[in-house]
Amino acid sequence: MEGETALVVELDGEPFLQLRIFEPPRFFEGFLVGRKYDEVGDIVSRICGICPVSHMITAIQAVEKAAGIEVSEQTVTLRRLMCLSQIIASHLVHLYVLAMPDYYGYPGIVGMQGQLGDRVLRMLRMKEVMNRLTGIIGGRALHPVTALPGGFTAIPKPQEFAGILEELRSIREDAGRVVRDVADFAVPDFHAPCEHLALDTEERYAINTGTIVSDRGLSIAVDQYGEHFQEAEVPYAFAKKSVIAGRVIGKARVEGVSPSDRGRDARDTGTIRVGALARLNNKFDKLQERTRSIAQEVGFSPPDDNPFHNNLAQSLEVVDGIEQCIQVLESTSFEDEELFARPEAGEGGAITEAPRGLLHHWYKVDRQGVVEEANIVTPTSHNFRVIERDLKELVTRHRGLDEPKLKLLCEQLVRAYDPCFSCSVH
Amino acid sequence: MKVCNAHRQVLIQEQIVSDGKPRIGVFKYSCCAGCEFQLIFFQEHILETFEAADIIYCRMLQSGGVEEGPFDVALIEGTVTEDWQVEQLRKIRSVSKWVIPIGSCAVCGGVPAIKNTQEEYLVQNRVYADTSKITSMRAHSVDQYVPVDGYIKGCPMGERDLTEFVTSLLLGKRPEFLRYAVCVECKLKGNICVLVAYGWPCMGPVTNAGCGALCPSHDRACYGCWGPMKAANARALANRFSKLGLTPDDVYRKFTEFGEPANEWKPGQVRTWAVAQK
Numbered sequence: 001m002e003g004e005t006a007l008v009v010e011l012d013g014e015p016f017l018q019l020r021i022f023e024p025p026r027f028f029e030g031f032l033v034g035r036k037y038d039e040v041g042d043i044v045s046r047i048c049g050i051c052p053v054s055h056m057i058t059a060i061q062a063v064e065k066a067a068g069i070e071v072s073e074q075t076v077t078l079r080r081l082m083c084l085s086q087i088i089a090s091h092l093v094h095l096y097v098l099a100m101p102d103y104y105g106y107p108g109i110v111g112m113q114g115q116l117g118d119r120v121l122r123m124l125r126m127k128e129v130m131n132r133l134t135g136i137i138g139g140r141a142l143h144p145v146t147a148l149p150g151g152f153t154a155i156p157k158p159q160e161f162a163g164i165l166e167e168l169r170s171i172r173e174d175a176g177r178v179v180r181d182v183a184d185f186a187v188p189d190f191h192a193p194c195e196h197l198a199l200d201t202e203e204r205y206a207i208n209t210g211t212i213v214s215d216r217g218l219s220i221a222v223d224q225y226g227e228h229f230q231e232a233e234v235p236y237a238f239a240k241k242s243v244i245a246g247r248v249i250g251k252a253r254v255e256g257v258s259p260s261d262r263g264r265d266a267r268d269t270g271t272i273r274v275g276a277l278a279r280l281n282n283k284f285d286k287l288q289e290r291t292r293s294i295a296q297e298v299g300f301s302p303p304d305d306n307p308f309h310n311n312l313a314q315s316l317e318v319v320d321g322i323e324q325c326i327q328v329l330e331s332t333s334f335e336d337e338e339l340f341a342r343p344e345a346g347e348g349g350a351i352t353e354a355p356r357g358l359l360h361h362w363y364k365v366d367r368q369g370v371v372e373e374a375n376i377v378t379p380t381s382h383n384f385r386v387i388e389r390d391l392k393e394l395v396t397r398h399r400g401l402d403e404p405k406l407k408l409l410c411e412q413l414v415r416a417y418d419p420c421f422s423c424s425v426h
Numbered sequence: 427m428k429v430c431n432a433h434r435q436v437l438i439q440e441q442i443v444s445d446g447k448p449r450i451g452v453f454k455y456s457c458c459a460g461c462e463f464q465l466i467f468f469q470e471h472i473l474e475t476f477e478a479a480d481i482i483y484c485r486m487l488q489s490g491g492v493e494e495g496p497f498d499v500a501l502i503e504g505t506v507t508e509d510w511q512v513e514q515l516r517k518i519r520s521v522s523k524w525v526i527p528i529g530s531c532a533v534c535g536g537v538p539a540i541k542n543t544q545e546e547y548l549v550q551n552r553v554y555a556d557t558s559k560i561t562s563m564r565a566h567s568v569d570q571y572v573p574v575d576g577y578i579k580g581c582p583m584g585e586r587d588l589t590e591f592v593t594s595l596l597l598g599k600r601p602e603f604l605r606y607a608v609c610v611e612c613k614l615k616g617n618i619c620v621l622v623a624y625g626w627p628c629m630g631p632v633t634n635a636g637c638g639a640l641c642p643s644h645d646r647a648c649y650g651c652w653g654p655m656k657a658a659n660a661r662a663l664a665n666r667f668s669k670l671g672l673t674p675d676d677v678y679r680k681f682t683e684f685g686e687p688a689n690e691w692k693p694g695q696v697r698t699w700a701v702a703q704k
Contacts, residue, residue, distance in 0.1 A: 024456050024508050025562060030549030031541040036679055042649060043683065046537040049460025049582065097466070101488075108488025109466075110476055127467065139644045140637075142460050142582040143651070146644050154644040233556055370675075373552075411489075422459050 007391065007410060008236075017392045019384070019414075021237035021421050028426040029374045037063045037343050037369035038148055044361070044376070045143045047426045050093065052143050053086040053134060054354035055361075055376075055423075057208060062361040063149050065348030067369055069341045074334060075151040076208070078137055081328055082144070083207050083352065085133040088321040089141070090355035091276070091314040092130070094418045095182055096123040099311050102412050103185045119181055122174055126318075129167045133325065136160050150341030155334050165329045168322060175319040176294055182315040183298040187308035187416075188409070190397075192390045194271040194305070195244070196278035197382070199353050205279075205286040205324065208352045214272070215281050215303060218244070222351045225360055231377060239424035242381040244272060271389055274357025274382045275417065276313035277304065291320040307390050310416045314355075343369030354379050356418050380424035387417050448498040448595050451491075452484035453518065455504030455511050456538050456565065460582040461529035462486050462503055478596055495521035499595060501578075505531040505538040505565040512571050519572040526591070527568040530581035534653035535686025537581075539565040543682050543695075567686060576603055581651040581684065584636035604635045607655050608648050612639035620647050627667045627680060632658035632691060650683060654690035661693035 008018045028047055035043060044059040045052035057079050064071065096119065097109045106112050112120055131141035136156045138144025146152045197218070199210035212228075213219045220228055231240045284292070284302045295301070300312050349362035357379030364373040394413055398406055452462055466487055483491035500522040506512060519525055530536035541549045542564050550557045568574060578587045587603050594601035608630035612619065620642050621628040629650035630642060641648045654660075660681060667677045681694030 024511075025553070025560060026456055026507075026538055027541050027549045027553050027562070030552040031544060033552060034544065035540070035683075036676065039649075039679065039683060042651075043537055043540070046458050046460075046581070049458040049463045052458070052460065093467075097487075107490055110481065110488055113476075124467070139640050142464065145641050145646060145649075148646075153646040233554060235556075235559065238554075238560075422457070 007414070017388060017395065018236050019388050019391070021239045021424060023238065023421045023425045025238040025425045029376055032363075032371050032374040035371050037067050037363075037365050037371065038341070040363065040371060040374075041147060041149070042143070042145075044426075047376070047378075048420060048423045049142060050090050050420060051086060051354050051356070051359075051423070053082050053138065054352055054359055056144065056147055057083055058350050058352045058354070058359050058361045059363075060147060060149050061208065061350035061352070062348060062363050063365065064341075065350055066346045066363045066365050067149065067341075067343035067348075068346055069149050069343065071151050072337060074155075074332075074337065077328060077332055078152055078155075078334070079147070080207055081325060082134055082137050082147070084321045084325055085130045085137075086141075087207070087353070087355045088318050088325075089127050089130040089134070091318050092123050092127045092178070094355075094415075095178065095311060095314060095318075096120060098418070099185070099412075099415050100181075102408065102415060122177065126171045126174055126178070129164070129171050132167070133164050136164055148339060148341070149343075151337060151339045153339055155336050158333070161329055161334065165326065168326050168329070172322060172326070175322050178318050179294050179298055179312070179315040182311050185308075185311060187306070187311075187412070189306070190308060190390075190394060190413075191305050192307055192386075192393055194273050194386050194389075196281040196303075197272050197274050197358055198279045198282040199351060199358065200283050200286075205283060205320065206353065208350075212351065212358070213282055222349065225349060225351060226362070229360075229377070231381065237384075239384060239421065240377075240381050241384045242272075242377050243385060271386045272382055273307070273386045274379050275310055276317050276355075276357075277307065277310040278357060279353060280304070280313045280316065287316070287320050288323045290323060291316055294319055307386075307413060308416045310418065314418070343367075347373070349375075356380065356383070356420060356423075358382055376426050378420070378423040378426060380419045380421065383417050383419060384424070387414060387419065447478065447480045449496070450479050450481045450484075451493075451495060451497040451500045451518070451522070452481065452487075453500065453502050453514070454485065455502070455532070456507040457504030457529065457531040457536070459486060459503070461532075461580075464582045464585070464588070465501070465528070475592060479592075497522040499524045499526060502527045502532045502568045503529055505535055506568060506571060507538065507562050507565050509561065509563065515568065515572050524575040525568070525572060526576050526578060527574055528578045528588075529583040530579065530651060530653045530684055532568045533577045533579050534684065534689055535565055535567050536653070536684055539567075539686035540682060541565055542686055543678075565686065567689075576601060578603065579634050579652050580636050581653075584652070586638075587636055605656060606635050607631055607658070608633045608635050608637065608639055608642075608652065611635045611637070612642050615639050615643060617642045620645075621666070625670050627670055627672055627676075629663075629680060632660050632663050632694070650680070650685070650691075653684050656690065658690045660691045664694040 006020045040063050041056045041060045045056040047055045101108050134141040139146045146154050196215045199206040200213040201210040231242045281302045295316050345367045347364035351360050360377040362375040483493050500518045527533045591601050620626040626647035628647035630648040633650045634652045634655040636652050664677050681691045685691035
């Protein structure tokens, strides 16, 4: 995982557990005030080195909403491609560099070359192709430069797209192998029900636009985010915890709960989970047919409430994302267009599916397009509570295990969520 | 390069590649971790690099590691914003032959140092209602606290300088980092000058090279992410921006997005900033 964190557990008496995130706070929301609307994307992409595109595109979409800037259909498609390619690259890195060493007893990717060398090389090659796709559209894969409010400064040439399309086709089969690699992980049979949140649209697998839905009947527009979600500070971490407002922990009184849910453990109420697993739980039917058949092969079927399966869900998204990129590139031709944006005063937010789950940006800008207020909620803030709850559950269930084994199990669980603590203390 | 040549000769004679493999430590302070990422995924060279060098401390790469050194090279990523980081930095300096800041945050403050342009407590209060547990200081670059032996600039750090660094390390030679403006790269690429021809406010003339003139090559004015070039004429460029019709606020923002106030871009940051003081 990414960032500085400690897990504090006390088992005597009532189990006590805190995930202490002591990554130093970075105050992005504070110093964004006073910056210009067209700088925001470049600045917030520096929140995260793994998902810069998500932060950038979410911020740009939020600024456009706030400042009343319209974009073309082509811009929407290009942003979708950028986000998809980054999600795939991020998943690959997480699965092989951060998650895999745990399951094969290595301290990190170094040393894995011997036993798992071919897998690592395959991953690196796939990652390179995905980074190249981001780079073709964005200028570079890390902190892209072409995306601005209103559109893109430069549109890649047709031959660049043709080249990358060839490469994408060449890693199509490898994507299936990724799923099998991840299905080999020996994960515990651990069920931790909670509310899974994702973005959803009618026509396709939602990434950058849609409504916020949950597997327990929540369905709200992006604009309503502020009314439904609350961020709370905790004394032992610089990251904040985000929950759905009004859902009282400990009482299963939630609107829209289906009858089958009522019998569940009341403790899961109000706890939300975002990320690949949550996405698959909500919109499995929007996946490509090939992805669904691979899912069937490896025995993944939603609803799935095992957080360890987030790894598997990510690998399925790798397959699906590559298919989607190929389809988009095959069916679209891109043309040069004029970038034009004139800001108005206003406020507005956007939500996208970052690799790790729902990412929210909200801005208020004045007539000149200068930011007056900013708010950013990262996927790790959304998952913070559920990670702690699941850890507590896991530790309680495996009380008897000796310490190194328990520690490994906890690490595997936290990593399965793929948290990003650099992001969370933005 | 703050270490003098004679001293460097001694270091090289002592052999950076002491027992065959140089020992590298990677430390991360306040930043996005993108540079560490860039290092780990050093494109196709990653596995060769692992074979040629011993990365004995890098939290993102592996849990554990030898935090106390000694290191042949300590790579520092991120802006220094906490006092424990300064203490650690001094320790690292004392057990390392080379200390090299990587990426704009460590080199010149980068994006996290934007907060230096506003009142600290205002910035903190906007984010946290309870600021009692916050110990964050003004954001400063690594060389404000310890002497360093070179910079790998860029945001994320540039591949050309990274390659130069790794090869130099293995050959035991002094790395030649790029020390001229983005303009040079732009000319070499044959780009049309966006500042002169289109009147776009381009930071290229005062920004260190290394990106290959990325933004101007993508129809955009450079926004200075590589940080200041040494001996940049910031005042002249700021004047030019004013003549192009930028407001003093806009000029100020251009020169503070990637430059902590205490550096070569200072002449461009002439005006105190009137942010609505809420």
